[in-house]
Amino acid sequence: MTEVRVCGLMSFSVGELVRLRRDMAAIHGYVPGLQPGDASWIKLNTNESPEASPAAVAALRDAAAASIRLYPDPISHELRDVAARRHGVQPEQVVFGNGSDDLLNLLIRVACDPGDRVVAATPSYSLYPVLAAIGGCDIREVPLGDDFALPVRQLAAARGKITFVASPNNPAGTHYGADDLRWLASRVNLLVIDEAYVEFADRDNVDLLRECDNVCVTRSFSKSFGLAGLRLGYALASPELADALLRVKDSYNVSRLAQSAGLAALGDLDWAERHWAAIRRRRDALGATLREQFGLKVHPSEANFVFVELDGYDAADVQRQLEDRRIVVRRFAGDPRIANALRISIGSAEDMQSFMAAFGDVLGHEAGAAQSCDTDPG
Numbered sequence: 152m153t154e155v156r157v158c159g160l161m162s163f164s165v166g167e168l169v170r171l172r173r174d175m176a177a178i179h180g181y182v183p184g185l186q187p188g189d190a191s192w193i194k195l196n197t198n199e200s201p202e203a204s205p206a207a208v209a210a211l212r213d214a215a216a217a218s219i220r221l222y223p224d225p226i227s228h229e230l231r232d233v234a235a236r237r238h239g240v241q242p243e244q245v246v247f248g249n250g251s252d253d254l255l256n257l258l259i260r261v262a263c264d265p266g267d268r269v270v271a272a273t274p275s276y277s278l279y280p281v282l283a284a285i286g287g288c289d290i291r292e293v294p295l296g297d298d299f300a301l302p303v304r305q306l307a308a309a310r311g312k313i314t315f316v317a318s319p320n321n322p323a324g325t326h327y328g329a330d331d332l333r334w335l336a337s338r339v340n341l342l343v344i345d346e347a348y349v350e351f352a353d354r355d356n357v358d359l360l361r362e363c364d365n366v367c368v369t370r371s372f373s374k375s376f377g378l379a380g381l382r383l384g385y386a387l388a389s390p391e392l393a394d395a396l397l398r399v400k401d402s403y404n405v406s407r408l409a410q411s412a413g414l415a416a417l418g419d420l421d422w423a424e425r426h427w428a429a430i431r432r433r434r435d436a437l438g439a440t441l442r443e444q445f446g447l448k449v450h451p452s453e454a455n456f457v458f459v460e461l462d463g464y465d466a467a468d469v470q471r472q473l474e475d476r477r478i479v480v481r482r483f484a485g486d487p488r489i490a491n492a493l494r495i496s497i498g499s500a501e502d503m504q505s506f507m508a509a510f511g512d513v514l515g516h517e518a519g520a521a522q523s524c525d526t527d528p529g
């Protein structure tokens with residue numbers, strides 16, 4: 152045990168001095184993907200965007216100079232109005248937060264008493280069980296079906312106070328249908344549809360909000376607007392649930408910089424639409440190349456990544472050899488069902504070309520096998 156000094160006079164062990172909550176040993180914290188400090192790495196492991204919204208970056212510079220000495224608007228009113236118009240809901244149905252992770256945490260805070268059950272499909276975003284543990288909740292993880300199909304009956308039968316479904320899901324990019332989600336919503340207490348990746352899909356599930364008061368949709372600026380480092384996201388919910396979220400959030404949970412950049416990003420949807428289309432094109436081209444030229448199983452993805460199974464190869468070894476070439480992709484070593492697969496985020500056209508050349512090299516293919524991958528500069 153660590154010795155500490157109190158008022159410079161006496162020494163105690165930390166265990167005797169600070170009594171922590173009894174279940175602290177069960178809280179392991181979120182394990183983020185590797186962030187190599189050196190910009191020369193090609194980083195395809197945490198689904199960041201290769202570019203940030205240029206309007207947001209310009210707004211950040213102005214906001215910093217003009218008003219950084221002042222506290223931000225606690226409710227992010229302007230942003231709320233713009234987001235409400237974007238989705239055709241009332242401003243009172245929108246709550247902004249410090250990344251969508253903040254909203255996921257607040258949802259557990261408002262819906263769950265300690266000991267309540269939180270339900271999530273697995274594999275999915277690994278933060279859900281972490282937040283459930285922090286909330287003192289019991290987590291029930293329900294395995295996805297074949298090809299990551301949503302097990303709606305089992306999810307409903309698990310009877311959670313909150314049920315989390317990411318759609319498109321992480322790690323395979325599977326997007327779930329409105330009928331399945333509507334059926335699930337009609338049978339659970341609170342259904343949270345995590346749409347962190349939905350701008351890369353053909354449609355969203357925001358309409359369910361109009362049909363079901365117990366649905367909450369969360370959105371992120373991290374992937375779609377290239378603002379992961381800023382931390383900005385929001386929840387769309389019934390006015391009652393949104394009001395509860397506002398009452399438990401940190402007072403100033405969205406900085407002035409984040410509010411200014413978020414407004415600018417939502418004000419330049421033309422750039423965003425072009426950006427999303429370019430990512431989708433590169434994603435589909437990468438999937439097709441991995442399937443057709445390498446004979447690998449690639450799951451249909453509607454997100455900004457592809458998930459490829461490496462049957463006949465050792466995914467850990469492929470990952471390591473890519474890292475030797477300064478390319479980092481994500482592997483989920485802790486889950487035996489997906490441990491021999493890799494999740495590859497879609498980067499710039501140049502990043503994807505470098506990836507394909509390195510991947511072909513590692514898999515022992517001729518470099519020519521990778522040539523047809525998208526080379527568009529957008």
Ligand SMILES: Cc1ncc(COP(=O)(O)O)c(C=O)c1O
Pocket residue numbers: 197198249250251252253276317320321345347370371372373379383384
């Ligand atoms: C499904 C899902 N939801 C939410 C997030 C986090 O979003 P944010 O950066 O807005 O907190 C991630 C990040 O990887 C994710 O995969």
